[in-house]
Amino acid sequence: MTSEAPSLDPSAGPVELTRQLCDIASVSGDERRIADAVERLLVHAPHLEVIRDGDTVVARTRLGRERRVVIAGHLDTVPINDNLPVRDERDPESGEAIIRGRGTVDMKAGVAVQLALALELDEPAFDLTWVWYDHEEVASELNGLGRALRNNPSLFAGDFAILGEPTNGGIEGGCNGTLRARVTMLGKRAHSARSWMGIDAIHRAAPLLQRLAEYTAETVTVDGLDYREGLNAVRISGGVAGNVIPDRCDIEVNYRFAPSRSADEAVAFVRDFFSDADEVEIVDLAPGARPGLDAELAQALVRAVGAPPRAKVGWTDVSRFSALGIPAVNLGPGDPSLAHADDERVPVAQIERTHLALGRWLTAAA
Template sequence: MSQEPPALDPALGPVSLTRQLCDIASVSGDERAIADAVEAVLLERAPHLSVVRDGDTLIARTELGRERRVAIAGHLDTVPINANLPVRDELDAETGEAVIRGRGTVDMKAGVAVQLALAIELVEPAVDLTWIWYDHEEVSSDLNGLGRAQRNRPELFAADFAILGEPSNGTIEGGCNGTLRARVGVHGKRAHSARSWKGVNAIHRAGALLQRLAAYEAETVEVDGLAYREGLNAVRVGGGIAGNVIPDRCDVEVNYRFAPSKSAEEAVAFVREFFSDADEVEIVDLAPGARPGLDAPLAQRFVRAVGQTPVAKFGWTDVSRFSALGVPAVNFGPGDPQLAHADDERVPVAQIESSYAALRAWLSGDL
């Protein structure tokens, strides 16, 4: 017997809706209940939207014949809960502002709440809208619901501009850095540690690579007026098989964050050249960045609606998936991205309200 989805009431506004959404546990892989709840409220209260479901991803679209279309997306899943649900209302000890504290408040159910409230409210927006709520963002990219739905139903994702509701402190973060992970292997020769001169210690050989990484100074690269900070870092080291054996292999896992002015191929070439003296360089994960997406008139009017100077997004986000489709995209949502995944995750109520107001004004054409 199927269970009724939890009831959502967008009429209470995005702040109350944030609490409701957060209290539906939706750790990656367990998004069915929240997807059911969002689908139920769309079908009940948004007859102006056509709704398509792909797994636990929902795509809701207006079909008003407007000249331009905007896609607005947010993910439904969170990282694991750690005694931080249900949410609670507090005054922040440092700022004194009203906050909602708990898992998902920042990453990113406050953004999802803003989107869902507006999706139901805006029956006659100034542009056609594609609203997207998707699963499996916090895990391996091959499981990502946005990517899956784009592959399955590409026709639903055509747009002139896109917004991802990732936390950005209520300002616009343009584009995103690309990310690459590589396994850099160094070989040696096994020997008994009592006769170490008979072998070649791969861990010792890897020391030169680690010293080079430690000395590397990351660049700041300006792209379309925004400054993107790059980074090249060892994130994991492994080697050795026993306490009395000289290791014949050492692997250093490296993460390279590169500015969106570089292509994925250029990033790979840089890493291979940087570690040209290694025995192996295997690229194990690669995702291109996205340029700021602020050149289009739609984006410029959005900047005016928000009223703050855009900044660069250092981390990788799913704006890259829109950029790969030729759709300029930005990040915009309530919450401090530095609190994402933290056990004391909390979002200021004022940021939820201001993000909602700016997005509503822009989409309504009240500028």
Template sequence: MNADPSPAPRLDPALGAVELTRQLCDIPSVSGDERAIADAVEAVLRERAPHLSVTRDGDTIIARTELGRERRVAIAGHLDTVPINDNLPVRDELDAATGETMIRGRGTVDMKAGVAVQLLLAVELAEPAVDLTWIWYDHEEVASDLSGLGRAMRHHPRLFAADFAILGEPSNGTIEGGCNGTLRARVTMHGRRAHSARSWMGVNAIQRAGALLDRLARYEAERIVVDGLEYREGLNAVRIEGGVAGNVIPDRCSFEVNYRFAPSRSTDEAERVVRDFFSDADEVEIVDLAPGARPGLDAPLARRFVEAVGVEPNAKFGWTDVARFSALGIPAVNFGPGDPLLAHADDERVPVSQIEFTERALRAWLQASEA
């Protein structure tokens, strides 16, 4: 007789955002395996949030109020994580320097603490000052063409109309405006094979590539101010391959570069920068390209949000899905608990105080008549 299957995981927002963070993190949801956590989130919304209309697209869930408010805010977070490395289930620990309670484990920073705040408020705020679109989506931590958010935007464009958007990405409880764009390119140098005992008969592709890598090592990234926030660019080698055998002069060497570019640059301009920099390479192939997002902090709702939270905005250096909202003409910011420097780290951990602060700030703003 087969054993009964494990019961579906259950979430209880009534226990608060901190405990909900622990519950969400303890549901493994590495990219491509988000079904269980999406089922759990959907169950909570259908059972405890009758004020929301719920739509599911694969493992992406969209829940909306329909109150006829003058303005609408979209608030989104992704359900997936990078692979687990013996860091689940989560555990509490005290920070030795501050004495503060931290929740440690995969997903605590990126970004289930933010997801917990969103889920709690989605259930509790039946009469917010603005109409709300809550979004939880799959496949954020992998190639952009797999994104559940992008897929749902294509399938249900009407559901994503909004005046302002907030991504619960980790920002240390501060507001990070916009984001850099990102480009990956494969740069290739060719040569000619020969026996290494007669190397003069060949052309060494690896050594030809060395000149390009030496130039790249001397590259000085720009700092560009966009709408009052300073973005730092970067152009770096992230992968390299080449070689045939230990006694063969290689006839090919390829390396991949990642260019992080300020949101004032278009994708066409970013591509020109990379192609010009490697103009003497034999091949330059663009393998991934996503635009950045301007901060959008001059939008009325954005200004009021900054005033309500009471923190000085910073630039977001990494790419986030604020860019997808920006492409729709919706100003968007990142605002969530957790240090982004700990995202994907094996010692990922989030301060309980940041979860509580994010919840209080977001709740107060969404309930305020001036939101």
């Protein structure tokens, strides 16, 4: 810990902790101060063992319970855009109290709920492993949870896992997988005044783009939840100069696939879809996670939350727990459609309800 770590109030509830956490700027790559603050908040709790891995903080109980639950949340945010410090407001339509600012939705309200419960629950029904990690919003190889898993996998043993991603306070099971591919069409350079002597790679890419535009993504039901897939061009590059026929055009494609498909099956689908391309390079790949709702602990959590679960259509780190054979769900305050938006805002009542429901489940005899 450094002397520059800001203070978080251990007596504050989840709402005030949301404000305090959000006002500690922690854009990906700059999580040291918030990780220091979280560590400082926890180290004096007698029921917790606190471990640090870079800017990831792990806190564990050792109560000898039969089952262990892992609960995780990331500390970083996307870049700030004149939306800190947070502001307390009233929603103009509903009139409910909200907190507005970067990180309120993704996902410091969820982290605040977790921190409050980590301090409050010295006699939970399960042994608990709390994880707050860095670098979630950037490239997968930098992810602090993945790094800590590699460095000390035994820390993350458990029977069930919860990720505090925003879900409007409901349960979202599993997640879609994600794949990015660079699809390349090649041509032959020539002076544009003699274009017939060349082959325009951008023109050759047109049928691929048309095929993508006409593609209808599937909705796949997995263990009772509906996952909507997606296949889209997200970036295109090509061209040499204003008077040169281009010899290369690259299309970056993102494929979001249902958790019923393996990573290998997703790769095979994309390669087949673009079988007429000159090159298909897979540049990023992360498998999805099945809903995990058939686990006994998940069913008890659904009852505690009191609302039917939905599918998580984006990718989240529940995938990492699923790969370890640990059923995992997403549960946190905040509207996921506002994640990364400049007008991020979270209802105060939703923070309080999530805190109450999760705390009730963690203390109930399972």
